[in-house]
Amino acid sequence: MKFVDEFRDAELGRALAGEILSQVQPGRHYKLMEVCGGHTHSIYKYGVDDLLPANVELVHGPGCPVCVIPMGRVDDGIALAHRAGVIFTCFGDMMRVPGSNGSLLEAKAAGADIRMVYSPLDALRIAKQNPDREVVFFAIGFETTAPSTALTLKRARAEGVANFSCMCSHVTIVPPLRALLESPDLRLDGFIGPGHVSTVVGARPFEFIPADYGKPVVIAGFEPLDILQAVSMILRQLQEGRCEVENEYKRVVPYEGNLRALEVMAEVFELRPHFEWRGLGFISHSGLKLSEAYAELDAEQRFSVPGVRVADPKACQCGEVLKGVIKPWECKVFGTGCTPERPIGTCMVSSEGACAAYYNFGRFAREREVV
Amino acid sequence: MNTLPTPDVACGSQHCITCGDVGDPRTVVAVDRDRELALCAGPDGTRSTIEIALVAPVVPGDVLLVHAGTAIARLEDQP
Numbered sequence: 224m225k226f227v228d229e230f231r232d233a234e235l236g237r238a239l240a241g242e243i244l245s246q247v248q249p250g251r252h253y254k255l256m257e258v259c260g261g262h263t264h265s266i267y268k269y270g271v272d273d274l275l276p277a278n279v280e281l282v283h284g285p286g287c288p289v290c291v292i293p294m295g296r297v298d299d300g301i302a303l304a305h306r307a308g309v310i311f312t313c314f315g316d317m318m319r320v321p322g323s324n325g326s327l328l329e330a331k332a333a334g335a336d337i338r339m340v341y342s343p344l345d346a347l348r349i350a351k352q353n354p355d356r357e358v359v360f361f362a363i364g365f366e367t368t369a370p371s372t373a374l375t376l377k378r379a380r381a382e383g384v385a386n387f388s389c390m391c392s393h394v395t396i397v398p399p400l401r402a403l404l405e406s407p408d409l410r411l412d413g414f415i416g417p418g419h420v421s422t423v424v425g426a427r428p429f430e431f432i433p434a435d436y437g438k439p440v441v442i443a444g445f446e447p448l449d450i451l452q453a454v455s456m457i458l459r460q461l462q463e464g465r466c467e468v469e470n471e472y473k474r475v476v477p478y479e480g481n482l483r484a485l486e487v488m489a490e491v492f493e494l495r496p497h498f499e500w501r502g503l504g505f506i507s508h509s510g511l512k513l514s515e516a517y518a519e520l521d522a523e524q525r526f527s528v529p530g531v532r533v534a535d536p537k538a539c540q541c542g543e544v545l546k547g548v549i550k551p552w553e554c555k556v557f558g559t560g561c562t563p564e565r566p567i568g569t570c571m572v573s574s575e576g577a578c579a580a581y582y583n584f585g586r587f588a589r590e591r592e593v594v
Numbered sequence: 595m596n597t598l599p600t601p602d603v604a605c606g607s608q609h610c611i612t613c614g615d616v617g618d619p620r621t622v623v624a625v626d627r628d629r630e631l632a633l634c635a636g637p638d639g640t641r642s643t644i645e646i647a648l649v650a651p652v653v654p655g656d657v658l659l660v661h662a663g664t665a666i667a668r669l670e671d672q673p
Binding site (some may be wrong): 261314341342343344345364367368370371374375418419422423445474475476481483484487 | 616617642643645647648649659661662663664666667669670
């Protein structure tokens with residue numbers, strides 16, 4: 224398909240890998256963070272890291288919206304799902320995220336009416352089909368997904384769908400990046416910026432990274448050639464002593480973002496004073512809730528939600544993985560106590576999570592390295 | 595998406611299109627301008643209803659980048 228096949232061309236990939244090899248200085252170690260879970264997934268799926276020189280290391284950032292949802296939030300969702308008359312809807316990967324007393328999938332097996340949807344619009348359709356039931360949509364995701372939820376809430380209000388509400392767990396990308404950059408144990412040379420978040424927010428919100436922290440950012444697409452090109456562009460900036468935000472993904476990302484999406488988000492959402500991130504703790508102004516104008520569609524106001532806080536399991540090192548301090552396989556329970564079938568931490572649940580991506584696509588390559 | 599214990603939660607591909615920062619190119623087949631919805635086809639011909647408020651106006655043949663049932667951008671050739 225157009226816009227896909229040309230970005231998977233093996234010959235061009237080899238040429239880019241050669242260019243990258245010529246850009247690195249021997250003896251220098253380069254540590255680049257891909258912010259987005261979608262990049263992590265592509266890197267392992269297409270073996271992009273195998274094409275890079277040994278001294279270019281890719282570190283996996285916090286950009287998986289499932290991985291960052293804390294356990295207490297899952298427990299809150301399960302409590303809502305168990306209420307009589309409620310149909311609880313959420314995206315597929317969210318169903319397997321462990322709470323302190325099981326996952327949404329287990330709650331479904333225990334009798335709660337929990338349904339997977341592909342879009343918020345699907346959840347609204349379920350509400351229209353079941354006017355005698357309360358339908359709650361568990362909204363997760365970064366700025367890529369938030370406009371979709373916002374449009375659905377506007378549509379629900381316009382169409383008078385009174386039995387629809389939203390448990391909003393949307394998060395924003397800039398505050399956790401700033402928190403990461405403030406982390407003393409983090410050493411990075413540059414960032415591969417999130418492609419589809421940037422489609423919505425544009426490139427401007429990332430300008431603080433070169434300005435305040437002196438690190439280059441290259442916003443990249445998700446095909447293997449996009450990622451290789453982004454690595455090459457970061458290395459070129461480092462080589463030339465430049466430090467700025469560049470956009471590799473111009474075919475999709477306008478520098479100013481999608482203004483209509485930003486407008487609808489500003490109308491429907493407002494920032495929470497703080498939001499808890501798995502592994503990163505509470506981060507100020509990093510989560511979204513429904514604005515006063517949409518309060519009647521806020522499930523947390525319509526129902527009493529316990530607001531549970533649960534500490535992460537002790538064995539789980541998702542926090543260090545999310546910060547890029549350790550690689551997935553360096554976690555004590557990776558591939559043994561924690562697998563995609565029986566995850567302990569959320570990085571193993573979502574296919575965009577660093578641990579699941581490594582487990583599914585990278586473990587055999589790593590075994591070869593060890594041999 | 596990972597292997598899942600029940601078929602109704604499987605996305606049918608290797609990763610979930612909705613929960614990550616994932617966008618799928620889809621071609622517009624027909625447009626309902628009043629409701630700001632479009633019928634779109636994926637690379638495998640699968641058709642679905644897509645919210646187009648963020649990219650409207652669109653016409654049949656346009657290729658959109660779709661995330662969680664919403665078109666977030668129009669795909670265009672690199673300048």
